[in-house]
Amino acid sequence: MPAFNNDTIIILGEEIPMGASKEINFNIAKLHTGTNIEIPIIIERAKTPGPTILFTAGIHGDEINGVDIVRQLITRKINKPKRGTIICMPILNIFGFLNSNRAFPDGRDLNRMFPGSANGSLASRVAHRLMNEIIPEVDLIVDFHTGGASRFNAAQIRIVKDHPELDELARIFGAPFVLYSDHIAKTFRNACFQLGKPILLYEGGKSFYVDNLISKIGVEGVKRLLDHYGMLNPRIKASTPKRSTIFIEDSTWIRARQSGMFKPLININTKVTVNTILGQITDPYGKVYNEVKSTIDGYIINVNEASLVYQGDALFHITKQIKE
Structure with missing residues (x-):
């Protein structure tokens, strides 16, 4: 990942200079009552240049363990970088989260709508704005998921095979397992990868449930990544994994x-x-x-x-x- 020295980044049309803290509302639609539905995007920029890392969760509205992980990054101020920029989007599918539903109100799975369309369905429009107005400014994405239904996933990173850079990032993250997983068409992971943006997908726990150990492994992994890039706040320490990561072929x-x-x-x-x-x-x-x-x-x-x-x-x- 190259060192970036851009003085300003542009997210959803707003200019954010180095050293700024900013919360931008990703306004995606209105309820039938006319009430706005907005997704807060929390952006923290250091005064020193560095990479821009995006942390996302809740692409499925029932996967709240990932939401808890990104929430902890914010509340514990892990998202305040020593250098570079950290962007947090705790809930991508705010409709599903509010309605305890995996999908969007139009019945579509947001994670099968990428890269989206400006004139498509509601889910497709959200995917399009994300890919065109946020992802271009990002150098690395970490997307948090859980197992579906009643299936409890061990903490794992999912990446595509034969990409040494992703192997190294997954090893640094330090989850117990790394599962090689082919890209699925129209997913967020595939769309980011097609744009040349490296992405780690973290899976752990199950839907409608927050497991403290799954959250802890996710948070500690983020701290290791930030430490690797010299972005971790000096007041926060990164831990060493208790065992080496096992790569699953x-x-x-x-x-x-x-x-x-x-x-x-x-x-x-x-x-x-x-x-x-x-x-x-x-x-x-x-x-x-x-x-x-x-x-x-x-x-x-x-x-x-x-x-x-x-x-x-x-x-x-x-x-x-x-x-x-």
């Missing part, structure tokens, strides 16, 4: 062989071997008892915490091929 799902009441018996992050008992499926009448066993050696990186499952439901995500 392949993984597989263990699925339910029958429907029933499900109880996981093993914790996230656990290393298992073939035939390790992972959980059990029973019926309400005491006639069925089925043990769910691992078919491979690996680490558990996702656990389905649903109490009721159907045949074929994904229960455990296990690493299949790793490099440490």
